[in-house]
Structure formats: structure tokens, C-alpha cells
Amino acid sequence: MSSQATRVLNSQQDELDSSEVAERELCFRAFDARNCQFPAPRVPLLPRLTSVSIGLSTNRTFFPIVADTPYRFYSRGRYALHEAYSRAGVGAQGALLVPAYHCRTMLDPAIRLNGRVILYPLDERLAPRISSLARLIERSKTPVRALLLTHYFGFPQNSGELHSFCQERGITLIEDCSHAYFRHQNDGNLGKVGRFVVASPYKFSPAEDGGVLIANQGATDLPESPEMRGFSEQLRSVARVVRKNLQDRFQPDSHAVDGKLAKSGPIDFAQGTESLLQAHQISAMYEPWVENKSGLLLSRLIVQMSDADRIAEIRRANFKHWLHAVRGLPHCRPLFDELPEHVVPYMFPLYIEHHAPHFSALKMLGMPIYRWDEMAVSECPVSQDYRLHLLHLPCHQSLGQAEMDWMTGLVTKVMMEIQES
Ligand SMILES: Cc1ncc(COP(=O)(O)O)c(C=O)c1O
Incomplete structure (x- = not known):
């Protein structure tokens, strides 16, 4: 990152005035876990x-959102988004x-x-606050060309309302x-309302x-097919893929976890540091050379051979287990306290009241967690x-009973046994 465009601010000393935020360049608040030495997730x-x-x-209740519709296959959703944003005039x-x-x-x-990025607010279940959108559009000095509507964790949003608004x-x-690759046969709307739809089948x-x-x-309305990857790639x-799948299988370690928890107090879990980062720059997770490149042939084959009904059934059972x-x-508390019949969940979103010490404790004990x-x-x-x-916790179809029991047991122990700091 260039030092001119990027500024790291100490969050304690240099807080931003929230009323100025919308008119400023993007500024990111970031958690840095480098000093925590979290082990690799055990699952x-x-x-x-x-x-x-x-x-x-062929006897199916769930279908991939690409069924019966033309589409292009990229390496990741982010590169499909690049194409969609560009075609929309961003x-x-x-x-x-x-x-x-x-x-x-x-x-x-x-x-x-x-492009200028305007962040719009959401309610507690992550639905857009539509009443704020009109004000944001009026306030923008640059004309708004596109709106991204995210179906978080596989739960479909009310896209009809936003469709009319747009x-x-x-x-x-x-x-x-x-987060929402499979549609229930009775759910007519998921992935059918937007002019463009982007998905990440590898999830x-x-x-x-x-x-x-x-x-x-x-x-x-689609671009040309993306460029095929080379033979050696x-x-x-x-x-x-072969190497990854030969790696060791999961062994529960409940006694070791009990031992670590018995010995630890809240201060024993490193907490990481926080910073403000001012940068209108792409992150390290975006690689411009991959734009307009096709996904791997093996990936395409695996995605096409995936059993929607079985994947849906196991993910739904694991979500209910959580x-x-x-x-x-x-x-x-769970973000969603029930699972509607038509939802194929991506992950299980769990709200924790105390980031410290519970997040660090879970990570130190090997819990697999995504967190933005x-x-x-x-x-x-x-x-x-x-x-x-x-916290975004796994509920995917290749988790066995032992892994689900270990993860749910770990969350239970940490929440019950570790007091907030
Ligand atoms: C809600 C959401 N949208 C878009 C993306 C980008 O998808 P991909 O990882 O396929 O690039 C992600 C990535 O995790 C995501 O969580």
C-alpha cells in the first residue's frame, strides 16, 4: 500500500466524527490478531x-441458483462482482x-x-433500512448507479421491495x-430479482x-466467457485437492480443552489490537490478475456434481444442532432463532456479548471462526x-457428528466457564 494513500490511526486518539464519515474516503477499523498466535482451526x-x-x-427439492439460466464462471464471487459493478456503471x-x-x-x-462506495445501514437481522437509502442517494455528490443486496448466511432478503425502489x-x-447458492423449489425469488446476481459456489x-x-x-447482458486457466494450473x-484431502482427520480433545480452561482466567487469552486504516485501496484478498479468469475446471466439475438436496439436508440439520x-x-445468542423451510444456510451466525475474552478463548482452543x-x-x-x-461458525455438510459435538461443546464450555473481563 502506498504511504500517501494509507494512514493508520490509533483508534483511541483519533476517532472519526460519525457525521463526517459518509462524505470521507473509506476508513476501515481493523482487528489485528498477529500478537495472539491463534492456532489453526481444528475443524x-x-x-x-x-x-x-x-x-x-434427479428427484430434487433444492436447486443451484444457476439452474436454467445463463451464467459465467469466475474464480471467485469478487471477480464476478467486479464485472457486475462495471456493467452497472460503478x-x-x-x-x-x-x-x-x-x-x-x-x-x-x-x-x-x-468507484465511490456508500455504506447503507441494516437492522439487527441484517435487513436493509430502506428509509435511510433515499437520504443517502440524495446526499451523494456522485450519482448512485448500483445497489448490492446481500442474502446473509443463506437467509433471503425481501428483494421485491428493493427491486421497486431501485x-x-x-x-x-x-x-x-x-451465502445463498441453493434455492428451494417453492422459493421463486432468490437470485431472480436483481439485474445481476453473484454467487460463490465454493462455499x-x-x-x-x-x-x-x-x-x-x-x-x-453477460460479458464474454472469462479466460480459461492454463493446463499446468x-x-x-x-x-x-488430493493433498488437502489426505490430511489428518479430526480427533476430539475434550480433556485437553477442559485442562486449558481450568488453568485459564480471562486475562490469559491475548486480545489483539485495534487500528483505524484510511485507504481507498483494494485489500490483499483481491488479485487484479485474476479478474476475467475462469474458475478451475475441477472446481466446475465438483460444483456441477454436487447433490443439492443432500447438502441442504445436512446443513439444515447442523444449523438446527447449533x-x-x-x-x-x-x-x-443466535442471530436467527429459527430456520425457515426454504433456507440452505451458509454458516451459523452467533452473537457474543463480550468479544474479550470469549472470541480469543475460542480461537486459542482451535475453534473455526470467520469474523468480519x-x-x-x-x-x-x-x-x-x-x-x-x-461470529460465523461452520455448519457445512462435511462436518461429522464428532466435529459438531466438539464445536458446540467448546462454545458451551467457554460461555459457561469464562467470565467476561
Ligand atoms: C457476503 C459476501 N459477498 C461476497 C463475497 C465475495 O465472495 P468470494 O469469496 O467468492 O470472492 C463474500 C466473501 O466471503 C461474502 O461473504
């Missing part, structure tokens, strides 16, 4: 390649409305296009199905990569709060 965050995911049954003359609760890769493609204002609606199938771009106005990917396990636990702790500063209190307090 994979995304599905492994096992026979559980694969099957070609750039120096066109702004993008993005939900304030986000990961860096939702913003990177707009930054790469030199249509009245000539704004392109882009549905972000990165649902045990593939190394894979990002999808759908155009609901038809194939003529394809071969290397096969070797990587719901049952955290019911009544102190210091935490590097997030742009916004006027949305929910997103600012969720940055450190919302």
Missing part, C-alpha cells in the same frame, strides 16, 4: 471433498450502495473501479448470493474456487457492533 471452515457432497439425483462517475456489514471483498471490486430511481440491483461445494455471475435480463489444482446447543447459554473484523467505519450501529461480536 475446516468450508466443506472437504468427501462423497457426502457428490450425487446426481466507477469514477458512478457510486455503489453497499451494506454497512460487509467483508473487504464486497468493496474491493468497486475500489478497483475507482427501478424507480434507475439504479441497478445486484443480488449478492455469496457450498468442496471446490477450491468458483464464482458465478448471472444476468436476469438474459445472456446478452489445472493439473496443479488436482494435486492440491440452535439447540446455544439455546439458554449465557453471553451469546476489518470493516469500513459507517453510521450503522448494528454493523459496527457486529464487527467484533458476530
